[in-house]
Amino acid sequence: MPSSRKALVIEVLGFDSQQGRARLALYRSPEGFNQPEKAWAKETLEIPNQGPLVWTLELDEEALHDPQVRWAVSAHHDKNSNDKLDKSALGIPTEPYGFSNNPKRGFGPPKFDEVSFSIDSSDPTSTPRIEIKIH
Numbered sequence: 036m037p038s039s040r041k042a043l044v045i046e047v048l049g050f051d052s053q054q055g056r057a058r059l060a061l062y063r064s065p066e067g068f069n070q071p072e073k074a075w076a077k078e079t080l081e082i083p084n085q086g087p088l089v090w091t092l093e094l095d096e097e098a099l100h101d102p103q104v105r106w107a108v109s110a111h112h113d114k115n116s117n118d119k120l121d122k123s124a125l126g127i128p129t130e131p132y133g134f135s136n137n138p139k140r141g142f143g144p145p146k147f148d149e150v151s152f153s154i155d156s157s158d159p160t161s162t163p164r165i166e167i168k169i170h
Contacts (some may be wrong), residue, residue, distance in 0.1 A: 038101045042162050043154070046087040047110045049131065049169040053082045055114040059090050063098075064105045064145035069109060079118070087166075105151035110136040110167045133169035 040092060047057060060100045062075035067073025078090055111132035121129045134150040154163045 039144075040093045043092045043094050043106075044164045045089070045090040045093070045108055045167065046134075046164065047133070047169060048087045049087070049133065050082050050112055052114070053084065055082070055112060056080060056118045057082055057088050057110060058113050059110045059120070059122075061092065062109075062147070062151075063104050065151075068107060068135070068147045069144050071109075078149055079113070082112070102105045102153055103134065105147070105150040105153055106135070107147055108165055108167060109150075110134070110169055112169055131169040133167040135165050135167060137166075137168050 043061075045059065045061075047059065050057070051140045057080045058071065059078050060071045061076040061079065062073075063075045071077055076092055080088055080090060082088060109132070111128070113119070114129055114130050117123065120132060123129055134145055135152055136150045138145040138149045152165070157160075
């Protein structure tokens with residue numbers, strides 16, 4: 036019996052301009068986390084005139100609701116459209132960015148455990164939504 040598909044909706048808020056593009060990455064394990072080339076899924080999207088940017092992914096429902104799977108999302112405002120998160124000489128990001136769970140800023144990127152989430156499968160009719168605030 037084929038498994039059905041379901042959407043995961045990611046909303047990104049906090050863009051201060053429409054300059055450039057938004058880059059998003061979805062990870063499903065700590066291995067390769069925060070390395071977009073190793074992301075489970077990734078997308079580059081235009082920044083909307085107003086309201087949140089919305090990335091809707093169609094996922095296999097079996098994978099989406101597997102309680103063993105932890106997901107994490109990263110987003111950044113690629114203001115100069117060079118397909119990377121620009122950083123200063125000290126390695127500090129110079130473009131706005133954010134992660135699922137909206138962790139507090141610290142030194143270095145957050146750990147996978149701080150930004151990862153599982154999806155509640157108790158309500159099969161609901162669409163999982165993740166909100167990320169970039170700054």
